[in-house]
Amino acid sequence: MPVPIDEPSTGNxxxxxxxxxxxxxxxxxxxxxxxxxxxxxxxxxxxxxxPLSRSELVARTGLTRSAIRALIGELAAGDLVVEEPAVxxxxxxxxxxxxxxxxxxxxxxxxxxxxxxxxxxxxxxxGVVHELVRVxxxxxxxxxxxxxxxxxxxxxxxxxxxxxxxxxxxxxVAVAGIVSRAGGxxxxxxxxxxVDVPLGERLAEALALPVEIExxxxxxxxxxALAEFRRGAARGADDxxxxxxEVGVGGGIIVDGRPLGGVGGYGGxxxxxxxxxxxxACRCGSTGCWETEVGEGALLARAGHPLDGGRAxxxxxxxxxxxxxxxxxxxxxxxxxxxxxGLAGLVNILNPxxxxxxxxxxxIYPFVDDAVARGLDRFALVASRQLVSxxxxxxxxxxxxxxxxxxxxxxxxxxxxAWLAPRGSLVALASA
Ligand SMILES: [Zn+2]
Numbered sequence: 036m037p038v039p040i041d042e043p044s045t046g047n048x049x050x051x052x053x054x055x056x057x058x059x060x061x062x063x064x065x066x067x068x069x070x071x072x073x074x075x076x077x078x079x080x081x082x083x084x085x086p087l088s089r090s091e092l093v094a095r096t097g098l099t100r101s102a103i104r105a106l107i108g109e110l111a112a113g114d115l116v117v118e119e120p121a122v123x124x125x126x127x128x129x130x131x132x133x134x135x136x137x138x139x140x141x142x143x144x145x146x147x148x149x150x151x152x153x154x155x156x157x158x159x160x161x162g163v164v165h166e167l168v169r170v171x172x173x174x175x176x177x178x179x180x181x182x183x184x185x186x187x188x189x190x191x192x193x194x195x196x197x198x199x200x201x202x203x204x205x206x207x208v209a210v211a212g213i214v215s216r217a218g219g220x221x222x223x224x225x226x227x228x229x230v231d232v233p234l235g236e237r238l239a240e241a242l243a244l245p246v247e248i249e250x251x252x253x254x255x256x257x258x259x260a261l262a263e264f265r266r267g268a269a270r271g272a273d274d275x276x277x278x279x280x281e282v283g284v285g286g287g288i289i290v291d292g293r294p295l296g297g298v299g300g301y302g303g304x305x306x307x308x309x310x311x312x313x314x315x316a317c318r319c320g321s322t323g324c325w326e327t328e329v330g331e332g333a334l335l336a337r338a339g340h341p342l343d344g345g346r347a348x349x350x351x352x353x354x355x356x357x358x359x360x361x362x363x364x365x366x367x368x369x370x371x372x373x374x375x376x377g378l379a380g381l382v383n384i385l386n387p388x389x390x391x392x393x394x395x396x397x398x399i400y401p402f403v404d405d406a407v408a409r410g411l412d413r414f415a416l417v418a419s420r421q422l423v424s425x426x427x428x429x430x431x432x433x434x435x436x437x438x439x440x441x442x443x444x445x446x447x448x449x450x451x452x453a454w455l456a457p458r459g460s461l462v463a464l465a466s467a
Contacts, residue, residue, distance in 0.1 A: 071452045073098055074106055078136070078451040081116065082161055082444065083265060086135035088121060107134055113455030115141060115160075136160035143443035144194075144203040146186050146238070147436040148210045149255065150174060150226045150281045151346060153182070154433070155189035157197060158440035160447075162266055166193040167433070174282075174345055176228030179237060187241045204454065205248060207443030208238060209255040209435035211281070216300045219252035225318045226282055251442055255279070256393075257294060257303060258438025259428070260287025263391045265441055267430040272388035276381055278305060279393035279434075283318065284326035288385060306330065310377055328373035331395055337366035349395065356402055364402065371403025375410015382415045382423050390425040393434055397427040 076096045081087060087095070092103050110116040118132045138159030147154040154169040168189050172182075212224025219235015221227075239250040260269075260277035269275040275289040284306030288295040295302050306326035307319050314323030315333070327333060331349055332342040338355070339362060340348040355363035378390060392400055400407070404425075411420050428434055447454050 070106075071450055073102065074110065074451045075449055077103070077106055077110065077134075078115065079448045081134060081136045082448055085161055086119075086133045088133050092134065109455070110451065113451075115451060115455065138163040139165075141447070142203050143440050144190060144206045144242075145436050145440035145443060146190070146206065146208045147255065147439060148182055148186070148208070148224075148227070148234075149432075149435070150211050150283075152432075153185055153189060154436045155186060155193050156433075156436055156440065157193050157203065158437070158444075160444065162437070162440070164437070166196050167436070168193055169432070169436075174226070179229070179232050179234065182227070183234075183237050183241045186238065190242060202245065203248065203443075204447060205443040206238070206242065206244065206250040207258075207439035207441075208234065208250060208252040209258045209439040210234060210252060211255050211283070211285070213301050213304065214252050214254050216251070216253060216296075219250060221252065222301070253300075253439070253442055254285065254287070254303070255435035255438075256285030257287040257296075258436075258442060259285075259393055259430075259434035260289055260303075260391070260438070261294065261441050262430050262434045262436075262438035263393075263428060264289050264292075266437065267434060268391045268426045268428055269389045274385065274387045275389050275391065276305075276378075276385055276387045277391045277393060277428075277434075278378075278381075278396060279428075280306075280326070280330055280395035282331050284330050286381075288387075290385070305377070305381060308377065308380070310373070310380075325373070325377045329370055329377060329396075333373070334366055334370045334395070334399070337369055338363050339366075349398075353398060367399050367402045368406055370399060371406030372410060374399075374403060375407040376414060378407060378425065379410050379414030379420075382411065382419050386419045387423055390423060391428050392425065393428040393431075397431070400427050 077092060080092060080095050089100065089103050089107065093100055107116060107118060111118060114137060116134050116136055118134050121133050138161050141160040142157050142165065145156045145158055151171060151174060152169050153172050154167065156167040157165040159165055170189065210221055210224060211226055212229060213222045214220065215222055219233065221229050221232040221234045223230055235250045235252045256277060256279050259279050260275060263269040263277050264275050273292045277287040279285050286303040286305035288303045307317065307321065307324045309321065309323055310325045311323035311328055315327040316322055317324040317327050334352060335342055335344050335348050338352045340352065352363050352366060356367050374396065407425060430437055
């Protein structure tokens with residue numbers, strides 16, 4: 036069931052595009068550009084909000100009723116949407132048909148390589164999760180060959196469960212590492228032991244999909260931020276900080292509705308923000324990074340467990356805390372204090388509307404909400420602090436995977452016209 040998103044209407048695109056393009060394009064090109072932008076506005080609304088009536092589309096896009104009718108006709112002929120008779124809602128007047136995306140046919144494949152697990156999902160337009168499989172993976176270094184083979188097997192399993200055997204329009208991959216988006220090159224993934232690994236290229240070959248189906252790879256926290264922004268705890272907020280802890284600490288930042296990437300796309304690595312020059316050595320080679328104070332290792336060390344105790348040790352600390360054991364509570368409290376310190380600095384820099392905590396942070400938040408609030412009170416600027424709310428993730432462990440699906444859908448949302456023609460051949464391929 037798609038979750039509606041509360042965001043401002045896209046306004047009158049017809050008029051806006053015409054004005055923007057005045058004097059630059061020939062009239063023919065201009066009307067084609069406007070047509071494509073209007074198709075995009077409709078498909079994006081349906082993807083983010085779920086099925087809408089024509090009247091609602093008129094209200095949300097600012098397009099005329101006749102323009103909506105023509106554009107819907109085009110999308111329906113291209114098998115992207117279907118119009119269904121509306122259920123009478125009790126309001127007077129003729130009910131407007133409901134337009135919905137064909138979530139069964141228009142699907143993407145989402146893959147995730149996390150520290151503790153691998154996951155694959157088939158997600159339909161509108162964010163409908165058709166199939167999802169997650170399996171544990173042993174921590175530590177893994178060869179690219181092994182990870183790719185495991186993902187291909189999971190993809191085979193989820194695709195076999197779909198009776199239609201449809202071909203995904205695109206593939207999105209979330210990975211616990213720093214990624215060069217162009218070409219899907221994983222620059223650095225300390226938990227996997229990967230440096231400059233061509234993950235996107237290898238997956239594209241191994242999945243044996245038609246060559247026109249692209250594989251796009253991105254950092255898991257950037258994708259977690261995207262998913263929470265579109266469908267989770269950050270819905271309705273345009274300025275978002277998502278931060279997620281497992282072994283390491285990752286961050287994804289959305290500014291004015293757009294992801295913050297930086298020059299190379301490596302931005303948002305808030306886990307490596309220096310906070311304690313007298314602190315512990317970090318996996319990145321530096322000292323006293325935020326993750327050395329708030330990551331899993333820091334929590335385990337404070338609670339008297341070995342740093343590499345993994346999930347079992349983390350579970351033990353949390354259940355000890357729930358049972359009121361002082362050592363575990365103190366370890367979590369100190370971790371929460373450092374969480375508040377780092378968040379205060381980030382709130383001062385970013386002035387976000389919402390901070391979404393994922394992974395380990397979401398698990399300890401019930402114990403440390405006061406410590407985090409104290410950190411913000413003490414170290415964040417009053418003006419910024421008054422505008423921000425800190426909340427746990429609502430999508431949980433699946434946020435990066437669902438974000439990978441959202442990323443894979445993005446070209447379709449940006450220019451659905453480009454997908455109307457080629458999809459015919461994909462459907463033919465699928466049924467061949
Ligand atoms: Zn570091």
